[in-house]
Amino acid sequence: MKRIQKALQQDKKLLSIYFTAGFPNLDDTIPVLKSLEENGVDIVEIGLPFSDPLADGPTIQASSTEALKNGMTTEILFKQLEGIRDHISIPLIIMGYFNPVLQYGVEAFCKKCAEIGIDGLILPDLPLAEYNLHYRQLFEKHNLANIFLITPQTSEERIREIDEASNGFIYMVSSASTTGKTSGFAEEQISYFNRIDELQLNNPQIVGFGINNAETFSQATLKAKGAIIGSAFIKTLTNDGLSGITSFIKQLR
């Protein structure tokens, strides 16, 4: 968690990249992570693949299906990540769906994350009320930031509740959509970015969904602290493999 706080204190807009662990090949997890850090990425979301990723569009779902076919499991991901802190110093967040975490055991999962040096979790289908009631203490005990999502439809009252429960950043979904859907931001999104900025929340916001190039990155980070790119990066991995990473990241800012 400290690594997240430290990254957020930097005087620059943060670039965060999502990728699916075990994609394109089972053993690509560590090489991808190293390449992302070398290319100046500030935060990485490591996707724990799930068979039924409700909030994701076709690109990320296809990468999850492929990763599962490659044999990726929670156990294997943790094994791959052992000793990762000898090589990588940027914040690492695991992003996945709640069921695999539940089957691993939430406490065991949190403990393992802490041992490895994972800084936070994004579990889109773990609702705020459940988190506060059952899991918040556990996350806090293991110094894991729980990153919540907000959308243009989230009420101010609920945003305040989410802000209260957050201890890293808030994942601001740019529009009502699944991942990989939109291209370019309309007036509507820009005014949403401004509206959230004016709320003066305790936690900085990082924008995700719909960011795929330098233009959308700079639009998204006009007010927000950073932006997350997922589907566009997965497409690069699909088309060019790991050798496409450097040029993809360089053209973003």
Added chain:
Amino acid sequence: MSYHVNENGYYGEFGGAYIPEMLYPNVEELRQQYLDVMQETSFQEEFKQLLKEYVGRPTPLYYAKRFSSTYNTNIYLKREDLCHTGAHKVNNTIGQILMAKRLGKNRIIAETGAGQHGVATATVCALMGIECVVYMGAIDMDRQAPNVARMKMLGATVIPATSGSKTLKDATNEAIRDWINNPTDTHYIIGSVVGPHPYPDMVARFQSLISEEIKTQLLEKEGKENPDYVVACVGGGSNAAGAYYHYLDNPDVGIIAVEAAGKGIKSGESAATSVLGKPGIIHGSKTLLMQTTDGQITEPYSISAGLDYPGVGPMHAHLFASGRGEFISITDTEAMEAGLELSKLEGIIPAIETSHALAIFKNRQFKKDDVIVINLSGRGDKDLNTYIDYFNL
């Protein structure tokens, strides 16, 4: 102990609303309003009138004389197969289309496996003149071509789900994604007692008129409201929820849930969730589901497309875990034989889903004076090809 949903949306440890934030406003709007809307007089009047004049309710409670004497007990059939569109599914879609109208929605989405719920949804959308989009697994669209044609005739757009295993669970994922992308104008008509709270409770309430009618009808025929047992097949569990509803908290009435064992519990091709499932999260609900040790949802199998779901409604998970319900698994073979048997004994060709419930008598003994109500959830017209292939008719 109550077997109904509690104020937090749980049945025991099962239920809840495990949904991404993108869906929160839609589901929360529904949660806040569904009970109030359902209690409005105008809603109740419109709902009851449509059920009577359009669906053809009340459906008969029929004493199956030859079937009863074969098994030396007393068996009533609740004839949901006589509903318009051929199954109980339409009770729920009528309720939900009226709900959608009152919530100001002008676009309907639905998922469908075999196509029964898709047809029931397309039907009510045609009735109301509302746009209808149905998601259906690409594989299911091939297997159930006549139902795809029916939906198209009714004016619905049918979109193939090509992700994952291309069946019901993927169609459900696609419908949920559509809802995420269309949060304000669209209502999602879920077809069973599954999904995030309040769906399981709302759908159960729309189906609850089944047990409401059973009580009245049984009183007329037997001089008592309570049978000794209510029996229903369970995939997601909506016809079962409706048949059990008014008996849930009455310990004098035994509840029997019949699941599809497919080719056998241990065959690896089964849909018997209570036996093979573990608690987990599917489509926004904590319930029993079939999954790998790693928490990936697995693909179920049953000869009956309507029972081919890897989870089960949270109400049923609770009935199982608490011991309130007796769960029985029936194989493809047993179900097919029972379907043929009922056809010959009573002149009623049941849906293969329902045939599972009819098959319990071979191994489960009942007393001579027991009164048993089986929910005859659907008719077998849609399954004729499967019956033809199976029996070389």
